[in-house]
Amino acid sequence: MTAEHHASQAFDFDPTASSLAGEVDPSVMEELLSIRSSIDNIDATLVFLLAERFKATQRVGVLKARHKLPAGDPGREAAQISRLRNLATEAHLDPAFAEKFLNFIISEVIRHHEAISADHERQAGRADSAS
Ligand SMILES: C=C(O[C@@H]1C=C(C(=O)O)C=C[C@H]1O)C(=O)O
Incomplete structure (x- = not known):
């Protein structure tokens, strides 16, 4: 089963839903829906990738939290943003958009x-006051 099939079953998704229904030439609508079916697959994949x-x-x-390290790591972020900007450029994606999305x-x-x-701190505090 494809990700698209999975998602459309789960949420009763109508892949033909459109505010343009009845307003465009049927052959244009057919082409639009065909392209949108790829967009549906890509969007489902994005959700699964983000979840992972x-x-x-x-x-x-x-x-x-266990080792009391700071939440953010600016050095790692800078390296990752620079890497993804370069990958975006190679892939013909706007690097400024890639950076905004990652941020x-x-x-x-x-x-x-x-x-x-x-x-974690609250739990540690509770454990301390119980002993
Ligand atoms: C996930 C981490 O924590 C934060 C989130 C990051 C991310 O989502 O890529 C990168 C660095 C950190 O600011 C990490 O340190 O690896």
């Missing part, structure tokens, strides 16, 4: 790491 990335970053967050994800990861760390 966040699973990995949650593990980093737990490791950092958006990283800021969410840092928020998670701060929450994991605060939670």
Whole structure:
């Protein structure tokens, strides 16, 4: 089963949903829907990839909390942003967009790491007051 099939079953997705229905030539609509089916597959893949990335970053967050390391790592971020800017250029993707997108994800990861760390500290505090 493809990711698209999986997602459309789960959420009762209508791949033909459009505000343009009935307003464009049927052959244009057919071509649009055909291109959109690729977009549907790509978007489903993005969601699965992001879910896997966040699973990995949650593990980093737990490791950092256990060892009292800071949530953010600006040195790592700079290296990763530079690498992805170069990859974006090679792939004909706007490097400024790639940087913005990565920074958006990283800021969410840092928020998670701060929450994991605060939670860890609260649990450590409770364990101390119980002993
Ligand atoms: C995931 C980490 O934590 C933060 C998030 C990063 C990311 O999402 O790529 C990179 C560096 C850190 O600011 C990490 O340190 O590896």
